[in-house]
Amino acid sequence: MKFIESIKNQQVKQWKKLLTKKEREKTQTYLVEGFHLVEEALKDKNNIIEIILSEDIEIPVTWDIQQLSLTKITSEISKAISDTETTQGVFAICKMKQPSFQTLKGKSFLLIDAVQDPGNLGTIIRTADAAGMDAVILGEGTVDLFNPKVLRSAQGSHFHIPVLFGRLEDWIQKFNQNQIPVYGTSLENGVSYKQVEPSSEFALLVGNEGNGVSMDLLSLTKNNLYIPIIGQAESLNVAVAAGILMYYLKV
Template sequence: MKTIESTKNERVKAWKKLHTKKGREQTGSFLIEGDHLVDEALAASVVIETIITTRKEYVATFSGSIYYVTQAVMAELSMTETPPGIIAVCQKRIMKQPTSLDGVYVLLDGVQDPGNVGTIIRTALALHASGVILGKGTVDLYNDKVIRSTQGALFHLPIYTGDLHQWVEMFKEEAVPVIGTALTNASPINRGQTYPAFALLVGNEGEGVQPSLLAQTTENVYIPINHDSESLNVGIATGILLFSLQG
């Protein structure tokens, strides 16, 4: 185990760059914090390059580098109010397009809040989705708040990025219905109508799904809510729809 005591250490500076999207894209790596996420990553066989810890007694069935650091270094690297005892540097997963789209997928169009994206990924895993697709304008999957909000679900569910217009067309080519979400020119969700496979398209917290995408869908729906309620959080709405639409 190697030791780093200074926050000015060049390796610490390099790790800090992984808090930026540019830094993550340049290296193909990202940071996770805390025992739970590290345990989930190890259980999912995520490639962990380095473990950084304040615990000299830390032992793991892990073949990469382990660095012991001071509390000051840990605080420098952590994005949480109470720095954890462990941080890991992981390699990004490279996801190939699935050979079949015969499943349940969630498409995110411009969802910008990290907590919402993390909640949707966690919910999609819990409700047996086959994958999540992050479209243009959606927050980066490896944003630290997204990672924490997933509670490790991102390690157990295929997550793709790309042009949603192209993805919608691919679903339609395989006769998989694409269900858009909208407040106008849409029908209330039919609780009796379920699908063995479908793609659910949800949109930006303020503006919703792009009109050009809604024009491509099989149908567009909304959730009837109390007239005194302005709207539903996109993460909660996604959970309701995923549960309601599955056959």
């Protein structure tokens, strides 16, 4: 076990850099913070490169950290590498993973087109996990999966459900080739979601908070669905809408 006291230590500087997307992509690693997220990461120790613990924090007795690198740090360093106002003093450096279409199991998928709010993306991933979806696919323009706010909102679900990246046009083509129907979401030129029969095989496409799904993508879908607005609200939050549709469509 190492102990680092200086906030100017090169290792500390490297950890702080992981709060930026550029460094995360460069190193293919990211930082998770807090007891819950680290505990979720520990369910598969292959996720973890290193555990970092503030000197005033004790490791829970239920955690198995054998064969993992452990570094103790001062509370000052803990605050410096934290993305929260009040840090819990426990962190893990994790590896980015990128599954491929060929390795995916199951036939229910969620496609995300340019969702930009970190809280929305994290909530959508968490809901997809809860609804039993088989994978989430992030298209271009979507907020970084490993943004600390996304990770906190997802509550560890990105460890449980495959999250992939790529051009959604290509993914839709793959689903069409595999006879998996793709349903877009649109308030215009669509049908009520209740007119579609739930199924074990489908892909659901949701879009940007302000602009929705791009018209180019909507032109490639089997059907475009909408959720009727009964009250006076103009529209539903994308995470709420995604949750309603996933739970309805999935059998």
